[in-house]
Amino acid sequence: MSGGLDSCVTAAISRQNYELCAIHANYGQRTEKRELAMFNAQADFFEVADRLVVDLNYFEAIGGSSLTDLTMEVPDQDLNSRNIPNTYVPFRNAHFLSIATSWAEVIGAERIFIGALWEDSSGYPDCTSEYYKAFNKLINIGTRPSTNIKVETPLIDLRKSQIIKKGVALGAPFELSWSCYRLEQPACGTCDSCALRLRAFAEANLIDPIAYEDRAHYAKV
Amino acid sequence: MSGGLDSCVTAAISRQNYELCAIHANYGQRTEKRELAMFNAQADFFEVADRLVVDLNYFEAIGGSSLTDLTMEVPDQDLNSRNIPNTYVPFRNAHFLSIATSWAEVIGAERIFIGALWEDSSGYPDCTSEYYKAFNKLINIGTRPSTNIKVETPLIDLRKSQIIKKGVALGAPFELSWSCYRLEQPACGTCDSCALRLRAFAEANLIDPIAYEDRAHYAKV
Numbered sequence: 044m045s046g047g048l049d050s051c052v053t054a055a056i057s058r059q060n061y062e063l064c065a066i067h068a069n070y071g072q073r074t075e076k077r078e079l080a081m082f083n084a085q086a087d088f089f090e091v092a093d094r095l096v097v098d099l100n101y102f103e104a105i106g107g108s109s110l111t112d113l114t115m116e117v118p119d120q121d122l123n124s125r126n127i128p129n130t131y132v133p134f135r136n137a138h139f140l141s142i143a144t145s146w147a148e149v150i151g152a153e154r155i156f157i158g159a160l161w162e163d164s165s166g167y168p169d170c171t172s173e174y175y176k177a178f179n180k181l182i183n184i185g186t187r188p189s190t191n192i193k194v195e196t197p198l199i200d201l202r203k204s205q206i207i208k209k210g211v212a213l214g215a216p217f218e219l220s221w222s223c224y225r226l227e228q229p230a231c232g233t234c235d236s237c238a239l240r241l242r243a244f245a246e247a248n249l250i251d252p253i254a255y256e257d258r259a260h261y262a263k264v
Numbered sequence: 265m266s267g268g269l270d271s272c273v274t275a276a277i278s279r280q281n282y283e284l285c286a287i288h289a290n291y292g293q294r295t296e297k298r299e300l301a302m303f304n305a306q307a308d309f310f311e312v313a314d315r316l317v318v319d320l321n322y323f324e325a326i327g328g329s330s331l332t333d334l335t336m337e338v339p340d341q342d343l344n345s346r347n348i349p350n351t352y353v354p355f356r357n358a359h360f361l362s363i364a365t366s367w368a369e370v371i372g373a374e375r376i377f378i379g380a381l382w383e384d385s386s387g388y389p390d391c392t393s394e395y396y397k398a399f400n401k402l403i404n405i406g407t408r409p410s411t412n413i414k415v416e417t418p419l420i421d422l423r424k425s426q427i428i429k430k431g432v433a434l435g436a437p438f439e440l441s442w443s444c445y446r447l448e449q450p451a452c453g454t455c456d457s458c459a460l461r462l463r464a465f466a467e468a469n470l471i472d473p474i475a476y477e478d479r480a481h482y483a484k485v
Contacts, residue, residue, distance in 0.1 A: 101316065104316060105367050132366075134406055134407055144358065145353075145356070148355060171405070173405050187348055187352075
């Protein structure tokens with residue numbers, strides 16, 4: 044759970060059928076403190092007792108992304124572009140899933156839920172259903188024969204506006220979520236992540252409850 | 265490079281055709297300090313300038329292995345057993361390979377070498393060629409379309425005695441390697457890792473240059 048909107052809805056979905064344990068990663072991203080605070084607020088809301096917060100400081104040493112390298116600039120987003128933006132953190136989700144798999148194998152958890160989506164995403168390569176299929180194969184081969192863990196991606200084929208509607212139906216606390224890549228409070232409203240979020244709320248005919256510096260730029264769509 | 269024998273030989277092999285950058289992980293294993301010292305000694309020997317040392321403290325929080333949980337005991341090894349011993353760190357190699365993939369994608373490296381082997385191994389599930397094949401598929405799907413990284417496992421089908429002979433032929437500095445799971449100096453000689461190492465040196469008709477508390481137990485074979 045990043046503290047963002049997608050993992051918040053994923054938690055709301057998965058808790059219908061499972062007891063939740065939650066993982067959050069600090070990886071030197073610009074909005075690390077805000078995301079951690081929102082993770083804990085959401086985990087409190089969903090009454091998740093068992094939490095694993097990991098510090099992946101090495102992502103700053105690896106660099107190569109404007110999220111973790113403060114000398115690079117987070118761009119204003121062009122939602123029509125099909126290029127992978129510089130906010131891409133190389134191969135990041137494999138780190139999160141590996142941690143989840145190790146923990147799941149130790150505690151005996153059966154499912155790993157991740158709020159990845161492809162439509163209305165930034166086009167990161169580690170957000171396709173093909174990718175999660177390949178990861179499930181890796182888990183199957185690379186854990187004890189008696190271990191049975193599967194990654195599930197309940198949002199992967201949904202538009203972000205559909206995710207928001209589903210979240211509303213399940214009572215997901217969007218006021219406790221954070222998506223902005225640039226700022227910790229208020230959200231900028233113009234980075235890739237804010238743009239996708241604001242456009243989706245507009246599409247769903249709903250008002251995003253969090254504060255923005257520039258809400259009008261993408262919400263007008 | 266763990267600081268052990270297999271990654272030492274893998275470095276000796278891969279440097280024949282590639283310029284090396286080296287990764288080492290501290291993950292709360294019992295012999296962390298000794299392994300880090302041997303990693304740096306080997307990297308000095310092989311003249312590797314670019315090194316990434318990562319701290320994966322969260323493995324202690326995850327637990328489930330006698331290498332990272334000090335309340336569990338590292339067993340004397342039974343080389344005839346086919347059970348996965350409690351030294352197995354769940355899904356560990358996926359963490360190492362994910363870090364290597366992220367770094368490789370940023371610096372433009374083409375190959376990731378890992379000294380995994382199956383014969384004469386402890387039977388960990390993340391040490392089979394099938395596993396590395398699945399990881400290569402994950403890399404191919406989960407990185408930028410222009411990225412071309414492949415994991416190579418030059419030792420995977422070798423017996424450990426063959427690995428030692430190959431290392432000797434290439435001048436690998438075994439005196440700068442550490443394999444013991446239990447102790448930092450001297451090696452115990454009776455844990456899983458010492459047992460496999462001593463038996464392999466005996467098979468190769470060579471003397472292991474490092475110090476042992478009990479060398480006779482497995483070297484007699």
